[in-house]
Amino acid sequence: MTIASRLIIGIMSTWKLIQRRCYDLLSHKSSLLIILIAFTCIFVGIIHFGEVWLAWSKEKYQAVFHSFNDNIIGTSFQNKLCQHVPIDVVYTWVNGSDPEFIKNLRKYVSISDVNAAVSRFNDKDELRYSLRSLEMYAPWVRHVYIVTNGQIPNWLDMDNQRMTLITHEDIFPDKNNLPTFSSPAIESHINKIPGLSDKFLYFNDDVFLGREVWPEDFITQTGGQKVYLAWWVPDCSDICPWAWVGDGSCDPACNTTICEFDGGDCNATPSPTDSEMIEEDGDYPYKLLQMKHDNDRETGKSFPIFKQKTSASLTESVNNLTPIVKSHGFINNSSEDIIKLLTVLQNKTMNNELMPSKNNFKINKTEQGTEKYSTSTEISGYKYEFAHPNRRVKQPARNDDIINLVHVNEKENFERDKYPSPLKRKTRRLDTYAESLLYVNRIYNAAYGFERRRVPVHMPHLLDKWIVDDMQKKFESEFKKTSSHKVRNSQDMQFAFSYFYYLTSEKKRVSTGEIFDKFDTDKSETWSDREIRTLLSRMYHLPLDYSFVVDFENAITNCSSRIELLSTPVPPSGERYLDSTLPIVSRELIIKCDAIANKLQDEFGESDRYHHEIVKAGKNEIFEMLTSNVSQTVQLLDEIRRESKKFICLNDDMDPSRKSENEVIRALLNDFYRSLYPLRSNFELPAQYRNRFSHRDDLYEWRASRARARNILLLLVSLLMFFTIYHLFYNQIRRFLRTRSLPNLHV
Incomplete structure (x- = not known):
């Protein structure tokens, strides 16, 4: 018998056995109940399989299922969104009135630390209203993540599927850095949130939306990123703005460590020269931690004294100085020599109270017997040393006395009144945020060169988590140090400032072939005369000198005559x-022609690594510091009501x-807040409910206990049902399961 015949017989036998069992089942008195249970199980299995398949399909075909309605309110925005860009929102929040939080703060941080003041962590329900503003004006966001130290707002709906509470333990790779009370330390790890979208919006809990906001407010049409910048970074000292640093001219006031x-x-300039004063259109808005009797900030008041250049004032200084010089043996010296002496001050006009006294002039004999002029000017106990103008400025001439001029200890009030002039006494103590900005600025000066930088606006920041990863790899040690701080520190990598200037400063190399393709607009693989004209107009200043055109053409002709090409395209x-x-200017010719390739590399060989667009702040955002002045606060809030901006940030300075x-x-x-955002959001519990637990660990422990109790109860009910059915149908089950056999025949 063939294998096919045996297989067919086996199948038919199995089918007959199934039929026989079905007939026995149908003939049973409880057959209807058994069939009902069987069909119920099959139906439940199909539903469960369908859910699994649907979840898998949604994940695999996300562009189809979640193109425009995957957001916090589940409504399609296909008619309003130009494209679907999944964007999540990350909040950082803390409840400073929590007794356990205050206990930990006092345990790990000294009470004398100004950054550990409990008032810095006060919660005024900002997060609740910020979420309302988000749902009102940016409902297209996909998911909301709230990063806390484990605390839960008592009004937050923890069952909302569009919200996830993240603790510091979830994102900090080094658990030895916990607990932390430093916002820069927490911010440096928010890109590690599991499931976070590639591009996400980072909100402080005191940032609100006042009008409709769309992805186009943060992303350019070419997929780049918009960077909103506000005021300048605080100057390195009160007598040296960053505009003077690295500008090609030596400024003694800036020749210090802090600058x-x-x-x-000063190492590249034979003698000090002047820098032009740049008008500031914005300044650091935070208060300087000075004495209460300060009427005006001292920053910048000394700039005109060091930067004014008037021949009349110089002549007056010479006339005042001449008797003093003559009394010290300079009788034969002309006024021209004295003028040369004064040029050490960089032609800066000195008023009478800054003129050196008689005892401050010295004449030193050098080894060659020549005279070396030196002056020392005392300003309220701080001494400046100035070298002879004809002597080249060297490294030892760096003047770190200015550091002492800028950073001095606080004195009594009567001393302050004694020296009313800003140059008589300079005191500048910035808060920790400003000092961290200067810290990052110095690091970026070393990494990317000296640049005058602005501070990002206090608003929601769109971040790319992969760019954040690249930034943290490049400045790994600095971010590790930031992560280890318990509270805000002057050596923090201020997150938004670091990110945006990394984004705008990073460059990439462009090959000569890529440059050729950029100007080959007709894609003919050759450069036409018109394309070469466009290239030259971008390489040289206009109007374009004909000699540049001739030199460029000669270089191409020379290369064409001596370089052997593998192939020449037909133009x-x-x-x-x-x-x-x-001749025919092909891609291969330009790459092999060093004279042309080097010029192209010098001009176009470096480009921005990340696409971005700089946007000057002031139109769509408002940032205000709330003080304890009631009338001033009322006026401020009414102004925001009258003309609401897209981005509102109200900071506590009470x-x-x-x-x-x-x-x-x-x-x-x-x-x-209630007047602008009166409607309860989907993230809030109904008004009559409050969360039972204030910490996530307590909530998760309760949920685990509830799940265990539920599972035990289900197991007991299942066992009870099983034994009940078994005892009811004991005889029928035994008869159904009994094996039938033929009786033995005895011969």
Whole structure:
């Protein structure tokens, strides 16, 4: 018998056995119940399989299922969104009134640290209203992540599928850095949130939306990123703005450690020269931690004194100085020599109170017997040394006395009144945020060169987590140091500032072939005379000198005559002008012609690594510091009501000692929030409910206990049902399962 015949017989036998069992089942008195249970199991299995398949399909075909309705309110925005860009939102939040938080803060941080003040962590329900503004004006965001130290707002709906609470333990790779109370340390790890979109918006809890916001507010049409910049980074000192550093001219006021020795200008310049004063259109907005009797900030007041250049004032200084010089043996010296002496001050006009005293002039004899002039000017106890103008400025001439001029200890009030002039006494103590900006600025000066940088606007920041990864790999040690800080520190990598200037400063190399393709606009693999004209117009200043055109054409002709090419493409008609003598300018020719390739590399060999667009702040955003002044706060809030901006940031700068006024401010602020965002969002519990647990660990422990109790209960119910059915149908089950056999025949 063949194998096929045996297989057919086996199948038929199995089929007959199944039929026989089905007949036995149908003949049973409980057959209907058994069939019903069987069909129910099959139906449940199909539904479960369908859910699994649907979830897999949504993940695999996300562009189809989640093109425009994958957002926090589940509504399609196909008619309003130009393209679907999955963007999540990340919040950082802390409840500073939590007793356990205060206990940990006092345990790990000294109470004398100004950055550990409990008032810095006050919660005024900003997160609730910021989420409302997000749902009102940016409902297209996909998911919301709230990063906390484990705390849960009592109004937050933890069952919302579009919200995930993330703790520091979830994102910090080094658990030894925990607990932390430093926002820069936390921000440096938000890109490690599991499931976070490639591009995400980072919100502080005190940032709100005042009008409709769309991805186009953060992303350019070419897929680049918009960078919103506001005020300038604080100057390195009160007498040296960053505009003077690295500008090619030596400024003694900047030749200090804190100003990075004028960016090396004094090492490359034989004698001090002047820098032009740049008008500031913005300044660092944070308060300087000075004495209460300061009427005006001292920053910048000394610039005109060091930068004014008037011959009349110089002549007056010479006349005042002449008797002093003559009394010290300079009788034969002319006024011209004295003028040369004064040029050490960089032609800066010195008023009478800054003129050197008689005892401050010295004459030193050099080894060659020549005289070397030197002056020392004392300003309220701080001494400046100036070298002879004809002597080249060297490294030892760096003047770190200016550091002492800028950073001095606080003195008594009567001393302040004693020296009213800003040059008599200079005190500048910035807050930690400003110092961290200067810290990052110095690091980036070393990495990317000296540049005058602005501070990013206080608004939602669009970040790319892969760019953040690249940035943290490049500055790995600096970010590790930031992560280790318990509170804000002057050596923090300020997150937004670091990210945006990494984004705008990173460059990539462009090959000569890529440059050729860029100007080969007709894609003919050859350069026409018109394309060469476009190239030259971008390489040289206009109007274009004909000699440049001739030199370029000669270089191409020379290379064409001596370079052997593997292949020469056939150019289309009309590539050359009627009087043109150029050969065929192919891609291979340009790459092998060093004279041309080097010029192209010098001009176009470096380009931005990341596409971006700089946007000057002021039109769509408002940033204000809330003080304890009630009338001023009322006026400020009314102004925001009258003309609401897209991005609103209200920062707490209230005086902790004025408790009664602060309570009024908080009430006014809450009323302001409720007037702009009155509707409850999907992220909130109903008004009559509050969260039972204030920490995520307690919630998860309760959920685990509830799941265990539920599973045990289901197991007990299942066992009870099984034994009940078994005892009810004991005899029928035994008879159904009994094996039938033929009786033995005895012969």
